[in-house]
Amino acid sequence: MSAQFAQSPGWLDWYRNPSRPRFALPPGTVDAHCHVFGPGGEFPFAPERKYTPGDAGKRQLFALRDHLGVSRNVIVQATCHGADNSAMVDAVQASAGRARGIATVRPDVTDAELRRLDEAGVRGVRFNFLKRLVSAAPRDELVTIAKKIAPLGWHVVLYFESADLADLATFFGTLPTPLVVDHLGRPDVTKPVGGSEFGRFLQFVHDNDVWVKVSCPERLSVTGPPALDGEQHAYRDAVPFGRAVVEQFGDRVLWGTDWPHPNLTGHMPDDGLLVDYLPQVAVTPEQQHKLLVTNPMRLYWPGEDA
Template structure:
């Protein structure tokens, strides 16, 4: 087994941006990073033996410092396949949140209902299904049904990580899920297909059901132009304008499995001025939608965190 204490990061796991700029945009109080990760430290929380990549450590303290720098008050921490179904790192991160954090779990056949209930008490409100081959083979319907049975009655969402062409391929599956569905990273659509392409047509049809949410995160992953990612920002802005009450946003920190350098997280925040130029849409995107989708406590008074 690889010793994760000394293992070098895999290709595609660059270090985070060394000096993200302080955002110019002022975010609404209670704003949420609805997609971020915690990795390690591996000496305390080892990476999964069967992982497909080895990230650099990005512990909870590093994430907290970034959020303070960016002006983000809440977070949804997504369990990574690098840690597999061992959720100790996620539970540790959630434990210090005082209600400001929610989690997304990776459930499999080794997970018990007792473990799921522990995750729920800690603040997990969704499970993730990875369809991308660089992370794992696509889950079968039997595997998905097993997860649905394990989380039955808890009100969790299903978070799907897939590529653009798979939105249409899995549209029937997505419609059949008996829960809220969240699609990650702009569905990783191929921008070259344009607004009339099959992926975006299918995505809009799914949004129209009222049960499907989209994370307009990962503009750096989807863009074919590089920073400031104008092509992907235009796509994200179009989706926010189309369904402002069904959109979420996240940094995707610390940006693993990417080509080239990690993006400037301060720039990603500032791009929200273009993604959601309407102040009402910005509040939905950053505050109200995460509260509804991930079951955060509602602030007692406007601008006050619980």
């Protein structure tokens, strides 16, 4: 990497030697949330970025896909690339039909550009409300974007903190597209799963056309991954939250690795262990197949066989 793109201080690189999962993913599994970073020499990072990652390109992503036993990917535009979707689109187009994309666009995006992205395999846009990642999320501009993408049948991916949902839920409900929520809406897992805060999230999902990614326990957990003694019950404090969503909204849940795990500071997860986490939240084979195959295929590859 050039000096121009020196990593942010303290940046944690992705886990280089992930374990082989004990849990065998069903054929056709979709990793519905992952990213590519650069390589910076080919796809420069955005000047306005809040962080500078290490390179993590399509070659490494596809190698992880094959190692874990995943069949397809949904590649979400990373904030470090801003609204330049070149790296994401390049990865989607290199997948031979085995990837879809989620873009970041600005309100002045043209219909021609949206059609180009659609033809390349993009199926939605992401609205980020985390203040540490974006400077602002002006609602009128987001409504403009949502109205432009609605005729394409795209959806909006939402990333927010659970404590902010009370202020955002009404706005989200006005958007003219299906909604996909990242990482369980980032609940505070130190609070009860039956408490008012997570209850508000479940009610929001119930009342709207919302899909939920049962992903990123490593971002939510306080107990963390297991010790190096063979203990397999990783991120156990996040389990009740994921299980509640899978049980209540089994036809609208998705899963993703979040590789290469941007902006983690505590530890870098073993992606094989993240696969082994899945049977804790999707307990039955039927739940697992819906979460990993049926639902993401219906949303991203409608009409195609897994």
